[in-house]
Amino acid sequence: MDLGLVNVFPPTPLNLIGGLLLVAGTAFLLLGGLGLVRMPDLFNRIQAGTKATTLGTLLSLGGIGCLRPDWSLKLLLIGLFILFTNPLSSQVLARSAHRLGSKKSPLTRVDRLAEDNGEAP
Amino acid sequence: MSDLTSLMALLLALAILGAALVTILGRSLPIAILASGLVSLCASVLFLILAAPDVAMTEAAIGSALTTFLFFFILGRMRRELPDAEFDDDPATAAMGAKAASAPTVEETPAPGAKVHG
Amino acid sequence: MVETLILLAASLAGTAFLLALWRFVKGPAAADRVVAFDSLTIISITGILLVALVAGRGIYLDVALIYALLSFLGVIVIARYLEGGL
Numbered sequence: 318m319d320l321g322l323v324n325v326f327p328p329t330p331l332n333l334i335g336g337l338l339l340v341a342g343t344a345f346l347l348l349g350g351l352g353l354v355r356m357p358d359l360f361n362r363i364q365a366g367t368k369a370t371t372l373g374t375l376l377s378l379g380g381i382g383c384l385r386p387d388w389s390l391k392l393l394l395i396g397l398f399i400l401f402t403n404p405l406s407s408q409v410l411a412r413s414a415h416r417l418g419s420k421k422s423p424l425t426r427v428d429r430l431a432e433d434n435g436e437a438p
Numbered sequence: 439m440s441d442l443t444s445l446m447a448l449l450l451a452l453a454i455l456g457a458a459l460v461t462i463l464g465r466s467l468p469i470a471i472l473a474s475g476l477v478s479l480c481a482s483v484l485f486l487i488l489a490a491p492d493v494a495m496t497e498a499a500i501g502s503a504l505t506t507f508l509f510f511f512i513l514g515r516m517r518r519e520l521p522d523a524e525f526d527d528d529p530a531t532a533a534m535g536a537k538a539a540s541a542p543t544v545e546e547t548p549a550p551g552a553k554v555h556g
Numbered sequence: 557m558v559e560t561l562i563l564l565a566a567s568l569a570g571t572a573f574l575l576a577l578w579r580f581v582k583g584p585a586a587a588d589r590v591v592a593f594d595s596l597t598i599i600s601i602t603g604i605l606l607v608a609l610v611a612g613r614g615i616y617l618d619v620a621l622i623y624a625l626l627s628f629l630g631v632i633v634i635a636r637y638l639e640g641g642l
Contacts (some may be wrong), residue, residue, distance in 0.1 A: 318563065321440020323612030326558035336561030343568035346599055350575030353595055359587055366576070366595040377565070377602045381609055384558070391617045392605075395624050399598070402628035406594060406635075413635040414587050442566055442610060446603065449570050453596075456581050468586050468637065472593055475630065476580065483600050486607055486619055494619045503626040510633050514642030 326384060335383030342376030345369050357422035359414050367407035374399055443487050450487070453480045471509045478502040566606050573599050590634050597627040 326332045352365025378396045382389045415430055457476040464470050478501030485494040576599060580592035601620045608616035636642045 319441045320559055320563060320610060321442065322559060322562075322610055328557040332558045333561075336558045336565075339565040340561050340568065343565040343572070343602065346572040346602060347568045347575070349595060350572035350579075350599070353579045353592060354575050359585065359591070362579070362588060362591050366591045370572075370595050370598040374598055374602055377605060380565075381605050384609060385614075388608075388614050388617060391614065391621065395601070395617065395621050398621070398624035399601070402624065403594075403598065406628040406631035409632050410587065410590060410594075410635045413639040416639060419585070419587060440610065442563065443607065446566070446570065446607070449573060453573070453577050456577060460581055466586065468634070469589055472586070472589050472634065473580075476593060476596065479597060479600060482619065483603055483607075486604060486616060489611070491613075491615050491619060495622055498619055498622045499626065503630055506630050507633050510637045510642065514637050517640075 324385075331383055331386075335380045338376050338380030338383060340380075342373045342378075342380055345373030345376060349373060357424055359419045360411060360421065360425060363407050363411050363414075367403055371399060371403045447484060447487050450480045450484045454484075467513065468510070471506060471513070475502050475506040478505070562606070562609065566603075569599060569602050569606065573603070586638060590631060590638075594627060594631050597623055 326336075346369070349365055349367075349369030352369060353362055356362045356365050375396055378392045378399075382392045421428070454477050457473045457480065460473040461470045461477065464473065478497055482494045482497040482502060485491075485497055573596065576592050576595045580589050580596065583589045583592055601623050604616060604620040604623070608614065608620075633642070
């Protein structure tokens with residue numbers, strides 16, 4: 318299969334580490350997508366769809382930073398933004414779903430926010 | 439284009455098709471707005487594959503973000519000023535799945551001690 | 557060797573994209589679709605990075621930067637709308 322790579326990446330240790338980090342990151346993305354399909358209710362889907370994909374994107378950014386060290390400043394900026402904004406959006410969404418009373422699966426047993434509010438879990 | 443980018447473009451075209459079908463066939467207005475945002479997202483990556491980063495940047499900022507914000511702001515204001523308008527036709531896909539799904543069943547089967555006014 | 561790893565990474569990211577798209581099309585409630593939309597945005601950031609790596613052009617990373625900045629604003633606006641506070 319022709320990748321059409323512009324740059325040639327010789328198998329130096331740094332390039333190999335970068336490729337392995339890239340594969341590890343996209344494997345975490347795949348796990349996040351699988352959790353998004355397989356998880357039983359909304360709160361578990363938020364966990365799977367946000368935590369795993371954040372880790373996967375950060376690992377991929379690290380891998381591409383190893384493959385192309387001249388891009389590392391911009392990659393660092395992207396990683397910083399993802400690290401700041403992604404948990405924020407998932408928290409806002411989960412709080413909104415909890416406040417609206419989204420259905421919980423019978424497998425979801427712990428609800429600390431309801432316990433803090435003095436309701437039955 | 440190489441084989442890899444051709445395959446990625448094929449996947450993105452499939453995603454655009456699916457999102458456009460959700461936009462047209464879905465019965466709920468917020469879901470349709472969300473799906474049209476997804477069309478813009480995939481179109482932006484497709485522009486990037488076609489080597490037009492400026493068009494992709496504009497599509498990402500305006501098509502995927504600003505249009506979605508604007509639609510949701512307008513929808514929220516319409517909901518505030520027209521309280522009896524119905525934006526969510528389908529009770530199975532209503533906002534969070536719990537309220538609208540449980541409300542009709544409560545109406546259909548009242549509690550045994552409840553008296554019906556009339 | 558590195559080319560094989562890049563190809564493997566691209567296929568894994570494509571599979572993740574398809575799975576999240578399945579949740580977006582199927583998802584019973586609007587909030588499920590919002591979660592799927594957020595995940596699709598993050599997965600396409602990785603896709604943009606792979607396209608930039610293959611094409612060898614650093615200017616493509618600016619699009620990924622815009623996505624990293626703007627995706628969370630969209631999710632927050634949608635969550636506020638669903639909550640009824642907009």
